[in-house]
Amino acid sequence: MVIAAERGGTIRESVAVGSAYSEAAQSSGGLLAELASDSPKIEREALGTREELPVRGPQIISEAVSLIEAKASPEDVEAFKRFCLDVAEHAAEATKSGGFLGIGGKRISEAESSVLDQIAATLGIERSASGPAPADTGG
Secondary structure (H helix, E strand, C coil), rough: CCCHCCCCCCCHHHHHHHHHHHHHHHCCCCHHHHHCCCCCCCCCHCCCCCCCHHHHHHHHHHHHHHHHHHCCHHHHHHHHHHHHHHHHHHHHHHEEEEEEEEEECCCCCCCHHHHHHHHHHHHHCCCCCCCCCCCCCCC
């Protein structure tokens, strides 16, 4: 959802997602390490078109959380939710938006920040204060 929020930067954002998975696989334990050890895959058919993504994406996130809640401990569920948001934040931070040649741009665009808010709401968690900051709205 974050990668689709803005045009451009897809390769950097995809690399950032892969790095977030690798980091979680090495630094986490239990269920999260097992989930993160498998390379991320995007099933484009399941996500639908760019226009369907804002509806379909949160549905897929909710389905994944429901599966984890049915099988895992509350601690693993919370770790999974945080991991999902962390991956999205890493993708959003991978490229700057606006500016010229990456100079003077925003770390996270308004569109990406909006998607991160939607993901956090779907997961039922807050965006972390220590994680990527919301985009500056200029006012």
